[in-house]
Amino acid sequence: MKIYYYWSEEKSESKYIELMLVLWAQAFFTFADAEGYDNCHLGFMLQLTGVRLRIVLFYKQQIRYCFPELNLRQGRCAMLVEVKNLVKRYQDVIAVDNVSFSIRKGEIVGLLGPNGAGKTTTVNAMVGLTKIDRGEIYIFGKKLKENEVEIKRDLGVVPQDIAIFEELTAYENLMYFGRLYGLRGTLLKERIEKALEFTGLLEKKKQYPKKFSNGMKRRLNIACAIVHQPSLMIMDEPTVGIDPQSRSYILQAVKELNRQGSTIIYISHYMEEVEEVCTRIIIMDHGRVIAAGTKEELKEMMTSEERVTAELSSASYTLIEKLNKLAGVKESYVEGTKVTVISAKNSKNIRDIFGLVSESAEVISFNVEQPSLETVFLTLTGRSLRN
Numbered sequence: 001m002k003i004y005y006y007w008s009e010e011k012s013e014s015k016y017i018e019l020m021l022v023l024w025a026q027a028f029f030t031f032a033d034a035e036g037y038d039n040c041h042l043g044f045m046l047q048l049t050g051v052r053l054r055i056v057l058f059y060k061q062q063i064r065y066c067f068p069e070l071n072l073r074q075g076r077c078a079m080l081v082e083v084k085n086l087v088k089r090y091q092d093v094i095a096v097d098n099v100s101f102s103i104r105k106g107e108i109v110g111l112l113g114p115n116g117a118g119k120t121t122t123v124n125a126m127v128g129l130t131k132i133d134r135g136e137i138y139i140f141g142k143k144l145k146e147n148e149v150e151i152k153r154d155l156g157v158v159p160q161d162i163a164i165f166e167e168l169t170a171y172e173n174l175m176y177f178g179r180l181y182g183l184r185g186t187l188l189k190e191r192i193e194k195a196l197e198f199t200g201l202l203e204k205k206k207q208y209p210k211k212f213s214n215g216m217k218r219r220l221n222i223a224c225a226i227v228h229q230p231s232l233m234i235m236d237e238p239t240v241g242i243d244p245q246s247r248s249y250i251l252q253a254v255k256e257l258n259r260q261g262s263t264i265i266y267i268s269h270y271m272e273e274v275e276e277v278c279t280r281i282i283i284m285d286h287g288r289v290i291a292a293g294t295k296e297e298l299k300e301m302m303t304s305e306e307r308v309t310a311e312l313s314s315a316s317y318t319l320i321e322k323l324n325k326l327a328g329v330k331e332s333y334v335e336g337t338k339v340t341v342i343s344a345k346n347s348k349n350i351r352d353i354f355g356l357v358s359e360s361a362e363v364i365s366f367n368v369e370q371p372s373l374e375t376v377f378l379t380l381t382g383r384s385l386r387n
């Protein structure tokens, strides 16, 4: 079992005592590296503030024991983002209805839902653009309400509507946004070059965005959001209205940003994009979170049966009778030369099905059908994602 230890970033008055404590602890435990808590089941945290020592034990990223008192702020350190019971109303419309979720460092979390589901309102609240009616938001372990300026310094936002200056060149746009984040001098120039290179716009740096295609504008929008190399990126539908080539470029860039250390919240109503880039998905509808998990977990949650189809050189009713007698098979039927077999979940009868169909005729194709996220969404909401 790996053990993780975490040092609070609060100023300690004695680094020497901290060091002694670590040396003492190391005599008893094997440590995982400080970044590795995601894989750790058990951990402890020592914090020394002034003369006060606090010991926190956690299990599966949850605080289980804290001495001398439970300090929730520290408890949230394992989570990069925590949204709790968020409510936002616009007159009669409840845009966000008691939404709670948390995000760990290193994740790419997809916020998926149809138009009007409450996705943009949720992230606008997270970046302080929308005043909320109820709830709490913690980012980097700090309460947004009290630490907005500090939090925003390490946050990158790609808004749904392209937010660039058409009358400034691509380079000047980045200069503007870089300065907003406090970058100056050589560091600013280096970061601009990097952001332009990253988004494939280096050769266009002296050009004005009004001459850019929509895809290039979207890429410049992203460059402006990453120029200060934020730890957390929020991308609100960054691929709307662009050509497939630019879309693929942006999706690759999202993955690369994550490899370089950014945690990403990716909002979309394109199921296939979310499936491609996200490590976890939160599905919203009518202002609520209706499901969350990895795509495999979501599919698993929704599937009650397994479906196998086989295209054969010829298909007979004798084969159907034999298939129907197999353990776990609920139903099988034939349409022309195509045979479909529906079994209960986890029947583990694929080998037997293949055995029977291949005995009976030549197998042209054999597919074990996987449920799509679209099916998951339909099952959960009763409507298609892009209605």
Ligand SMILES: Nc1ncnc2c1ncn2[C@@H]1O[C@H](COP(=O)(O)OP(=O)(O)OP(=O)(O)O)[C@@H](O)[C@H]1O
Residues within 6 Å of the ligand: 090, 093, 094, 095, 096, 113, 114, 115, 116, 117, 118, 119, 120, 121, 122, 269
């Ligand atoms: N400024 C506003 N004034 C009034 N109602 C609003 C406002 N902003 C959003 N709404 C309403 O709140 C609900 C949630 O909207 P929101 O934009 O958060 O959804 P969304 O999931 O981001 O949708 P989309 O994919 O279309 O951006 C909708 O019913 C919308 O009409």
